[in-house]
Amino acid sequence: MVDIQKPELSWWNVTGASSFVLIAALVSLLLGTKLEIPLIISGIRCVVQLSLMGLVLDDVLKTEHMSVVIMMSIVFVLLGSYETVFNRTKKNFKGMFPIMFVILFISNLFITFLGTAFVLKTEPFWSPRIFIPVIGMLLGNSMSSVAMGTERCLDQFSAHAPMLETRLSFGASRYEASLPLAIEAIRIALLPVITQLSVMGMVNIPGMMTGQIMAGTPMMEAVMYQQCIMFMIAASSTLGVIMSVAACMSILIDKDQTMRHDRIIDNKAMYRYIPWKKFKHRLFRSKTCCGIQRRKKSIADAED
Structure with a gap:
């Protein structure tokens, strides 16, 4: 049987993996689902909470x-x-x-x-x-x-x-x-x-x-x-x-x-x-973001 060595992970691996959450947040921002901030906050909480748990449970599990x-x-x-x-x-x-x-x-x-x-x-x-x-x-x-x-x-x-x-x-x-x-x-x-x-x-x-x-x-x-x-x-x-x-x-x-x-x-x-509209306006100051804002405005004008 082949002996598979487990790779040792570092914080650089965690940082690289966090890019997946940032990509999901960017997609949410472009689609206007208003989930980008909860995604980022949840990701930060995940890192902080698991890190604290790792520090605390190491001693608790030995008790x-x-x-x-x-x-x-x-x-x-x-x-x-x-x-x-x-x-x-x-x-x-x-x-x-x-x-x-x-x-x-x-x-x-x-x-x-x-x-x-x-x-x-x-x-x-x-x-x-x-x-x-x-x-x-x-x-x-x-x-x-x-x-x-x-x-x-x-x-x-x-x-x-x-x-x-x-x-x-x-x-x-x-x-x-x-x-x-x-x-x-x-x-x-x-x-x-x-x-x-x-x-x-x-x-x-x-x-x-x-x-x-x-x-x-x-x-x-x-x-x-x-x-x-x-x-x-x-x-x-x-x-x-x-x-x-x-x-x-x-x-x-x-x-x-x-x-x-x-x-x-x-x-x-x-x-x-959190003020979603202000946040998006400061992040993307252009009037259009991949054409989405323009299409939304045209749809709203058509409905009016």
């Missing part, structure tokens, strides 16, 4: 104290809750942050405990080299599903307010009135997880399996590890979405069967309030 592992898990959940509430949704509701923290904490910590203790057979179950990467993977996937389910729930509540009011006026409980909308929100939020499960291995080779193969783990052992992780991700995402949608509907329709539109708050993520 032999369960309290350190639990503390690190709580920090992960806190950061995940903040990201879910303030950066992943266009709207939120009053008291959403502590609710999301409890939901993500229960759904991810519970599934991680069951997975490491009874599925992966880790001794002890809180072993840092297994527990922390697993809860990180579960949290990263469940955050997206929970955010999607919550946002869908808020949109459904606003769009179907007359229908909900009619059901409540005819004596339906808040559970009966909101059940069809809640089911739709849960279904939409879990579609990406189901799709990911269905194409795993056939179309998509996951990152954990790739890392294990590159590290020299036998192929079938890497495959079985990945299967266990994917089932754990599906379980944590499902549990988190159901809990978040139930919490959302119970807050928007109170115990007196009254709809509470006043509890919905518009999210104020920082990058959404």
